[in-house]
Structures are given as C-alpha cells and as structure tokens.
Amino acid sequence: MGRAEARKAQQRSARRAPRGRATGKGRAGKRTGIRRFFTWKKILGAFFGMVLLGMGALVALYFYVDEPDPNADAIKQSNVYKYADGTIMARDGAMNREMVPISRVPKDVKTGFIAIENKTFYSDRGVDFIGVARGLFNTVTGKGKAGGSTITQQYVKNFYLNQDQTPTRKLKELVISLKVDRRLEKDQVLEGYLNTSYFGRGAYGIQAAAQAYYGVDVDKLTLEQGAYLAAVLQAPSDYDLATAGPNGTRLVKIRFNGVLDNMVEMKELDPEKRKQLQLPMPIKPKAAPGLEGQKGYLKQAADAELRRQTNMTTQELQAGGWEITLNIDPKKQAALEKAVQDELEAKLDRKDRPVDASVQAGATSVDPKTGAVVAMYGGTGLSDHWASNALRQDFQPGSTFKPIVLASALENKSTTHDGKPITPNALYDGTSKRPVVGSDTPFAPQNQDNANYGDPFLTVQAATNSSVNSVYAQMIVDVGPPKVKQTALELGMKDRPGWPADKPAMSLGTMSANTLEMAGVYATFDNHGKKVSPTIIKSAKHATRVPKPTEPVGGQAISRQTADTVTKVLTGVVNDGSGKAVKSSAYEAAGKTGTTESNVAAWFTAYTPELVTVVAMFGEEPGTAKQVTLTGTAGGGRAGGSSFPAEIWKAYTLAALKGVDTGEFDLSEAKMGASQAPTRSSSPSSSSSSSVTPSTTASQSATTPDPGKSSPNPSKTPSKTPDPSKTPDPTKTPDPTKTPPITIP
Numbered sequence: 073m074g075r076a077e078a079r080k081a082q083q084r085s086a087r088r089a090p091r092g093r094a095t096g097k098g099r100a101g102k103r104t105g106i107r108r109f110f111t112w113k114k115i116l117g118a119f120f121g122m123v124l125l126g127m128g129a130l131v132a133l134y135f136y137v138d139e140p141d142p143n144a145d146a147i148k149q150s151n152v153y154k155y156a157d158g159t160i161m162a163r164d165g166a167m168n169r170e171m172v173p174i175s176r177v178p179k180d181v182k183t184g185f186i187a188i189e190n191k192t193f194y195s196d197r198g199v200d201f202i203g204v205a206r207g208l209f210n211t212v213t214g215k216g217k218a219g220g221s222t223i224t225q226q227y228v229k230n231f232y233l234n235q236d237q238t239p240t241r242k243l244k245e246l247v248i249s250l251k252v253d254r255r256l257e258k259d260q261v262l263e264g265y266l267n268t269s270y271f272g273r274g275a276y277g278i279q280a281a282a283q284a285y286y287g288v289d290v291d292k293l294t295l296e297q298g299a300y301l302a303a304v305l306q307a308p309s310d311y312d313l314a315t316a317g318p319n320g321t322r323l324v325k326i327r328f329n330g331v332l333d334n335m336v337e338m339k340e341l342d343p344e345k346r347k348q349l350q351l352p353m354p355i356k357p358k359a360a361p362g363l364e365g366q367k368g369y370l371k372q373a374a375d376a377e378l379r380r381q382t383n384m385t386t387q388e389l390q391a392g393g394w395e396i397t398l399n400i401d402p403k404k405q406a407a408l409e410k411a412v413q414d415e416l417e418a419k420l421d422r423k424d425r426p427v428d429a430s431v432q433a434g435a436t437s438v439d440p441k442t443g444a445v446v447a448m449y450g451g452t453g454l455s456d457h458w459a460s461n462a463l464r465q466d467f468q469p470g471s472t473f474k475p476i477v478l479a480s481a482l483e484n485k486s487t488t489h490d491g492k493p494i495t496p497n498a499l500y501d502g503t504s505k506r507p508v509v510g511s512d513t514p515f516a517p518q519n520q521d522n523a524n525y526g527d528p529f530l531t532v533q534a535a536t537n538s539s540v541n542s543v544y545a546q547m548i549v550d551v552g553p554p555k556v557k558q559t560a561l562e563l564g565m566k567d568r569p570g571w572p573a574d575k576p577a578m579s580l581g582t583m584s585a586n587t588l589e590m591a592g593v594y595a596t597f598d599n600h601g602k603k604v605s606p607t608i609i610k611s612a613k614h615a616t617r618v619p620k621p622t623e624p625v626g627g628q629a630i631s632r633q634t635a636d637t638v639t640k641v642l643t644g645v646v647n648d649g650s651g652k653a654v655k656s657s658a659y660e661a662a663g664k665t666g667t668t669e670s671n672v673a674a675w676f677t678a679y680t681p682e683l684v685t686v687v688a689m690f691g692e693e694p695g696t697a698k699q700v701t702l703t704g705t706a707g708g709g710r711a712g713g714s715s716f717p718a719e720i721w722k723a724y725t726l727a728a729l730k731g732v733d734t735g736e737f738d739l740s741e742a743k744m745g746a747s748q749a750p751t752r753s754s755s756p757s758s759s760s761s762s763s764v765t766p767s768t769t770a771s772q773s774a775t776t777p778d779p780g781k782s783s784p785n786p787s788k789t790p791s792k793t794p795d796p797s798k799t800p801d802p803t804k805t806p807d808p809t810k811t812p813p814i815t816i817p
Contacts (some may be wrong), residue, residue: 085607097684151394153371155402156446156610162367164360168284169276174263176291179276180341181298182262187334188302188327190223193262197244198224198253223265224249230268230387258704263626270387271301273357285354292297295341296352309386313765314357315459319569322698325351359454366409369450369460373588373608374398376463381609384620397610400442407727408435408447415719416689417452419706430691435720435729436587437685438606440598443624445588445608446683447728462587465568466697467673469590469689470666470713471539472579473560475638476593478532479546480559482634486551494550495745496533496641500543502526508576511549515576520667529608533744536641537649539665541580548579563630564592564605581666594677595684597662600738601628601635633741640742645680650714654678654722659734661725665713673701676717681735683728687717710726 150163174182186193190200200222221229228248252261271281278301283289285304286297293301295538303324311324328351335341359368374396375389379455412433420428437447450460479492480486488494489510502525507516518541519525525540535543548556554573560583571583588606595604603626612619642662645651650665654676663678677686689711691700702711 082529084539091221106712127294138489146176150392151389151396153374153611154395154397156397156399157402157443158397159402160360161398161400161553162371164363168274168280169267170279171267171277172279172290174259174266177266178291178293181290181293181301182296182301183335183340184302184331185266185293185305186223186262187338188331188341189226191334191338193223197221198222198249198261200225214748221245222249224253224261227261227265227268228252231264237348257734267795269305270308270390271305272312272386274360274390282355286352287355294352299328299331299349300352300354302331312357315353347471357454357458363454366405366448366450367455368454369462370398370400370448370608372450372460373445373448373463377607377609378612378619379749382617394612394614398608399446399610400448400608401446403726404437404447408437408724411720411724411727412449415723416716425707428706429694430700431460431702431705432690432692433688433720434464434587434690435685435687436462436591436606436723437683437724438591438595438604439682440595440604440679441625441682442606443595443606444610445606446493447724448608461688461690464690465566465584465586467688467699468583468668469581469585470668470673471581472590472664472666472675472677472713473583474536474539474544474579475597475642475664476560476563477544477551477556477579478536478641479563479597479630479634479638480556481547481551482637483559483607483630484551484555488550489546492748493745494532494547495743496531496637497745498532499529499748500532500535500546501528502530502535502540502543503528504542506542506546508546511576513575515545517545517580533641533644537645539650545576549576553578559630560593561601563596564589564603564629564640579601581668587688590675590677591684591686594679596629597635597638598679598681598684599631599635600632603627603629611767633743636676636739636742637744639737640739640744642678643737651676651678651718653714654725656722656726657728658726660736662737663721665718667710670711671701671703671712674702674711674713674717676713676721678721680725680729681737682732683725685721685725687720689717725808
C-alpha cells in the first residue's frame with residue numbers, strides 16, 4: 073500500500089470515529105450522565121407525543137361526550153326568605169325571561185356584543201383553544217376563574233351546563249361547543265346566547281334586560297343602550313350604574329368604550345359617529361312584587377352575604393331552591409322603620425324642599441353577644457333608591473372613627489410626643505388649627521366653628537366628649553397612622569382604595585365605610601374586644617348543599633382592657649358630651665357622633681350592653697351619586713350626628729329594649745389613667761391665646777374633670793348639645809368664655 077492510499081484510509085477511519093466532547097482525553101470522550109437521556113430528539117419526540125395524545129383524548133371526548141338536554145326552566149324554583157322567628161318574609165327567584173328571535177335584535181346591538189365578547193364569532197369554530205388553555209391553567213393553579221370563552225362556549229354553559237368553575241365542566245363545555253357549532257347556524261347560537269345570559273336586576277335574556285334597564289322592548293334599543301348592556305353583562309352586580317361604586321362605574325365606562333372602539337376596529341361603526349356616542353344612564357330599578365319597603369334591601373344584604381360564604385355566582389343564586397332564614401327580628405325591624413319614619417321622614421318635605429329631596433338614611437342594628445343583625449334600614453324602597461344605604465361604601469364615617477384612634481393608642485401603649493402615656497386622663501392642646509407635631513405631613517385641622525377647647529389643655533375624655541379635631545389629629549401622630557389603620561382593620565373595617573396609611577387626616581374618618589362594618593367595630597368594643605363580624609343570615613339550605621355559616625364572634629381583636637376603657641370613655645360622650653341627646657334612664661349607653669366635611673354625612677353610632685346600632689344620613693343629589701350637604705334638612709341648620717341620627721337611635725332603642733331587663737356595662741378592667749399636669753412642652757401652639765402660663769397650669773391641674781362623668785370647665789369648653797335647627801355664623805369664631813360653641817359632632 074502506497075503512502076497516498078494509507079493517508080486516505082486514515083482519513084476514512086477518522087470520519088467514522090465518534091466525535092466526543094473534549095474531556096481531557098481528546099475527542100474520544102463519551103456522553104455521560106443525564107445528557108445521554110435528554111437529547112433534543114428525545115425532547116421533541118416527547119412533546120409531539122404528548123400533543124398527539126392530547127389530540128387523541130380530545131377526539132375520544134368528542135365521541136364520548138353527548139350533547140345533553142337543555143337546562144329546563146321547570147326545575148328553577150323560588151328562593152324563600154324567612155325572618156328569625158320562622159315567618160316568611162318574601163319569595164324571589166322566579167325566572168324573568170322572554171325569549172325573542174334574533175331578527176328582533178337590532179344589528180348594531182348584536183354587533184356590540186360580538187365586538188366585546190368574541191370578535192371572531194362568525195369565523196371561528198366555536199372554541200378559543202388558547203383561551204381555554206389559559207382558563208384551565210388559571211383554574212387548576214388557583215389563579216382565578218376560568219375564562220377565555222367564546223360566545224358559543226358561553227351559550228353552552230348557560231343552556232346546557234352550569235356555572236361551576238372546574239376543569240371537568242370546562243372540558244365538557246369545549247366538546248359540546250364544537251358539536252353545537254357544527255349543528256347550528258351562527259345566528260342561532262347568538263340568539264340562544266342573548267336569550268340565556270343574565271344581565272342583573274333579575275333579568276334573564278336581552279328582552280328582559282331592555283325592559284329592566286331602559287323600559288323598552290329589545291327592538292327599540294339604541295346602539296348606545298345595546299353597548300351598555302354588552303358592557304354590564306360581564307359583572308351585573310358591579311356594573312349597574314344605579315348601584316355601582318366609583319370603581320364599578322369606572323370599569324363599566326372602560327368596557328362601554330371598549331365595545332364602541334372594537335366596533336370601529338371591525339369597521340362596523342363610523343369613527344366620526346363613534347365620537348358622538350355617550351354612555352346612556354339606565355332607568356331606576358324597580359322592586360319585584362313582594363320586595364317593596366325594606367324587604368328588598370334585606371334580601372340584597374342576605375344574597376350578598378350568601379354569595380360571599382359560598383362563592384356562588386348571582387346566576388346560581390337566582391336559579392332558586394334556597395331557604396334562607398335571616399337574623400332579622402320582625403319586632404325590632406318594625407321599630408327601626410317606625411323610628412326613621414317618625415324622627416326623619418315625617419319632618420321632610422321631599423317634594424318642595426330641595427335639601428330634603430337629597431336626604432338618604434341607613435341603619436344597622438346588631439346583637440353584640442351573637443353578632444346577629446337584628447334590624448336594618450336601607451332607604452325608602454328599591455323603586456326610590458336601589459342601593460341599600462345600610463351597605464353603601466361611598467361616604468366617610470367622620471368622627472365615629474376617633475374611638476378607633478383611641479383604641480389603637482391604648483392597645484399599642486402609645487405615649488404623647490413628650491413621653492406621657494396616652495390614657496383618657498392624658499392632656500392635649502385643644503386649640504383650633506394647631507399644627508401637629510412629629511408628622512412628615514403638615515396638618516393643622518380646624519375644630520368645628522374654629523372653637524378653641526381647654527385652657528389650652530383638656531383631657532382625652534373631654535376631647536372625645538366634644539370631638540375635638542386638633543386633639544385627635546395629634547394623637548394619631550403620636551400613635552402612628554399605620555398602627556391606627558392596622559387596629560381599624562383588626563376591628564373589622566375594610567381596606568378600600570383611597571385610604572392612605574401615613575396621613576394624620578385619617579383621624580377625622582376620611583376613609584369610606586358603611587353602617588354594617590361600623591356596627592361590627594362598635595360591637596367589638598361592646599363585647600369586651602372579641603371580634604364581632606355582623607351576619608344577617610341565620611341559616612341557609614338547598615337540596616344540593618348546606619353551606620357552613622361563618623362564625624360571627626371570634627377571638628380577641630383588642631384586649632378587654634382596651635375595649636372596656638373605650639366604652640367607659642364613650643359613656644362620657646352620652647352622659648356629658650355630643651351624644652347627650654340619647655341619654656335615658658331606661659338604659660346605659662356609650663356612643664359617638666360623626667359629621668363629615670361639608671356636612672355631606674352625619675352618623676350616630678352607639679350601644680347598650682344589649683344592642684349596637686349605627687344610624688347614618690347621607691346627602692345625595694337625586695338621580696346621581698354626587699354628595700351634597702345635609703345642612704338645611706327639614707328647614708333647620710347643620711344636620712350633625714347629634715340631630716336626626718341620634719333622635720332615630722334613641723326612638724328605636726327605647727322601642728327595641730321595651731320589656732327587656734337592661735343592664736349596665738361591666739367595665740371592671742377599664743383603666744382611665746392618672747391625672748396629668750400640663751407642661752410648656754406638651755403642646756406648642758401657633759396661637760397666642762393658647763400659650764401656657766403658670767396660673768393656667770395650676771388651674772388646669774386642680775380642675776381636671778372626672779372622666780366619663782363631667783365635661784371640662786363650661787367657661788372654657790362646650791358642655792351643651794346645640795339645637796341642630798340653628799346654624800352658627802361660620803365667619804365668626806365663638807368665644808368659649810361667653811357662649812358655649814356648638815358641640816363637635
């Protein structure tokens with residue numbers, strides 16, 4: 073063999089030799105470890121194998137799952153609502169639906185639903201596989217309810233299946249949708265979808281929705297009205313403009329605009345015409361027969377609580393079959409309704425006095441030992457005001473929040489900025505517009521009528537009696553706003569948007585709240601610090617499920633010492649302060665008044681050992697959600713918490729406790745703290761009238777009042793609850809040494 077042939081033989085041998093990764097042994101290294109099992113070929117093979125298995129499974133499901141019979145309306149039942157004593161309050165849940173052919177639905181209205189729900193409706197095969205995969209993943213991983221459904225899938229869910237959010241139901245929906253899409257014309261599917269969807273207000277189907285929201289038949293719907301119905305369909309309870317809060321209103325407007333913008337994108341709406349279209353306000357909701365008066369509001373509250381407890385949808389609840397017993401005591405309910413009628417409604421002239429037309433009242437009454445909501449007032453009726461005033465969340469609680477600031481100070485063992493313990497006997501400067509000390513956020517709140525309290529110091533008890541803003545503004549800084557917010561949440565308030573945790577203005581109750589949660593907060597004080605979460609449902613049962621009720625009374629939210637001390641202070645408010653209007657020998661009471669800025673809301677929140685009741689008034693421009701002043705109600709002056717709300721509270725409480733052996737508060741663990749003498753460094757003031765002199769210090773130290781029994785020196789501090797029918801001149805600063813200024817509500 074010649075040299076040339078030898079070289080060629082070596083080259084052929086080298087080409088046949090396996091190429092190995094350099095391992096210190098040259099190219100002769102071999103694959104080792106996990107790389108021998110996971111190669112690109114094997115990974116791709118496994119992937120395509122799984123795809124083929126999945127496709128095979130879908131094919132098998134397609135032939136295995138039959139198209140079921142439709143849900144029969146005959147199986148739908150009424151829900152029965154009972155009072156606590158077992159008597160029937162109302163029946164509701166019968167189907168409100170009128171089937172209409174697709175030919176009666178205006179073209180623009182049909183297009184609006186397609187634009188926002190399923191733009192590819194006329195071209196797809198009835199299923200959005202990407203959306204289904206996303207929905208299944210979210211459901212399995214607990215990241216939310218399954219979504220991504222086409223109009224065909226939604227129709228199948230409504231007409232053939234149920235609202236369960238499970239992978240099994242979703243797979244059945246997918247397979248049946250494929251079959252339905254093959255069997256029916258697209259317009260038949262759309263007709264079924266529009267006739268089976270739930271739009272809120274008890275309306276099933278587009279015809280019932282057209283009547284419920286706009287008082288017209290479906291063929292008279294305008295493009296804008298149809299776009300709103302398409303928008304509201306996603307979340308009827310949240311997007312109904314008659315009841316929606318600020319966030320719901322914002323979201324439904326976004327979705328309404330989305331309907332129109334998508335129609336433009338689909339070339340189904342002229343861009344110039346689109347610019348002229350505005351969101352049309354729906355008409356007022358009407359109460360269903362048998363749900364007039366307070367019954368409709370009580371049903372609303374019970375439904376909302378049951379949905380929270382069971383995580384069921386509105387559609388599932390509307391399907392009926394529930395027997396729901398409420399904690400509402402019919403006698404106490406009647407007493408609350410009569411108190412509102414006698415002490416407020418009978419004094420209003422809603423027809424000829426514009427201010428009176430704006431007045432809304434709400435109330436919640438709770439048994440502090442059990443957490444049962446025994447009475448609730450939501451308004452004059454669903455036909456007049458659809459949203460319950462007892463549950464609305466768009467108004468501030470005002471000074472009824474101040475006891476929470478005090479509770480947080482006591483619970484955290486906080487001290488004043490000069491190191492003295494905050495107790496009911498601690499001293500603060502009551503000068504109006506006094507800048508707070510120690511806050512990164514400047515704050516110098518004005519007391520009501522710009523009145524100065526103390527000389528210049530007064531006790532926390534006296535400041536609570538007269539609801540002195542300047543004192544509580546400094547106290548919340550001393551405690552720390554984040555700590556106060558945490559205490560509020562532990563007591564049962566809700567953390568809603570617009571509640572900053574670091575602003576001293578929080579001391580004036582600048583967050584939003586409703587009467588139900590404030591009743592829970594004060595019931596927790598009444599129940600010695602054990603957390604009370606008021607519940608309106610006593611029991612609920614269905615043929616297919618019996619949900620476990622929530623436990624209304626829990627463990628200690630705050631210590632008993634803190635709760636009892638706050639209650640002791642609040643008895644002083646009733647005995648000697650702004651709540652004096654409800655003082656009675658028939659019961660012992662503790663409470664707090666509250667009036668918000670511009671007098672748009674007024675609260676009276678108080679309790680006896682047996683009953684906690686929150687009464688609130690709100691100023692709402694008729695037909696809108698705009699907040700307006702209550703000043704001038706019934707032809708009087710400022711309508712504060714010590715006026716109509718307190719009068720309603722007293723009339724109701726006397727009637728509700730009639731024949732009851734009322735007791736006194738057990739406040740054995742209340743700690744009022746030692747009396748304190750002020751120092752020059754205690755409360756620096758920008759007003760010369762508030763400066764401290766030796767004689768002032770000695771006088772104040774010698775005349776510190778007995779907290780809970782008497783207010784400070786009447787020559788220095790308000791001691792008389794004013795006549796709410798008289799309006800002070802806001803341009804003049806009262807002289808506490810001559811005429812007692814109006815009590816701060």
